[in-house]
Amino acid sequence: MIRFLLILLTFIIAHAENTTLIKNDNKNLTILQSSKTYGTNAITIGDNNQNITINQKIELIDNSNKILIDIKQVFQNITQNSDKISDKFKNLLAKSDTKQTKKIEKLKNRYEQLISSNKNIKNQITDLKMDIDSIILENNTQIQKLKEQIQNMKNDISFLMKEFNKGNLKTMSFYTLHIEGAYINSSFYKGVGVGYERLYNNSIFEGIALITNLSILTGTEENIIKDIDKQFYLFDIGIKKPFSISQTSYNTYGKSRIGYLWGDESSLYLKLGIGTEKYNKKNKMAVELNYFGIFEKEKKVIKTHILGNAEITENKKYQHGVSLLLSISFKGF
Secondary structure, three states, rough: OOOHHHHHHHHHHHHHOOOOOOOOOOEEEEEEEEEOOOOEEEEEEEEEEEEEHHHHHHHHHHHHHHHHHHHHHEEEEHHHHHHHHHHHHHHHHHHHHHHHHHHHHHHHHHHHHHHHHOHHHHHHHHHHHHHHHHHHHHHHHHHHHHHHHHHHHHHOOHHHHHHHHHHOOOOOEEEEEEEEEEEEEEEEEEEEEEEEEEOOOOOOOOOEEEEEEEEEEEEEEOOOOOEEEEEEEEEEEEEEEEOOOOOOOOOEEEEEEEEEEEEOOEEEEEEEEEEEEEOOOEEEEEEEEEEEEEEEEEEEEEEEEOOOOOOOOEEEEEEEEEEEEEEEEEOOO
């Protein structure tokens, strides 16, 4: 029994760590890991499973620890039982009559011969238990490092965007802060805003992001009589589409949005833009240039007369211009 356990322990230690090398740029790849001890473990890469390989390895190492602890417990029982058996033989000899003594001594001698076939069994078991403890400690350290690696990957926007571009993530979301300057019909407006961006990888929205923004613009409209300060609130929704999928930290894209502004004036508007963004570990930053068109922008028309008051009329018509927007985005939940 003891020798069998020693052989079993040696076999398990030899197979406790299964290392699989997976090269880059694999999609929908399935690898089978099997052993008599662990059964079959399937590892799948691709389709929103960027962390499963590490999770599977954690489970494998944790299961290895449980088996090693069970073996250590068996060794403990062997040591305890050996001492108990020896004590029982002594008690039996002390209490037996003369007729039984010789037979019991023969049994005791046979048992001692069995034990003495490996005189250092206790020391060897102690050494094996220490080796088991060392492996368990090493496994726990590795598990902790893998857990930290998973957490770092979940928070690393640069890594996540590369995985998204490879097709390994189905969705991602970002919260955005931006500042903007717009030049429309000879007037300059400046503003700030917040936004939300949701990226998709599926048959309908492959690589497309749905976006929404809420912002405020203020500016001064000049005319020959009196300058007018105006303030507008804007809300828009739209889509964002990358021009090309790149494995670098940069990406170029196009945007189209339709929205509504209110405040000192009210109207529908549209924005068409191009931009570039850079992925960092904690955020992504972007700069974009937009065509900005307002469908019913108020305009004062002033006609002056030499011998009379100026004639002022107001009308609404389509006005357009350009805007420059700078933004910083943080990963959503």
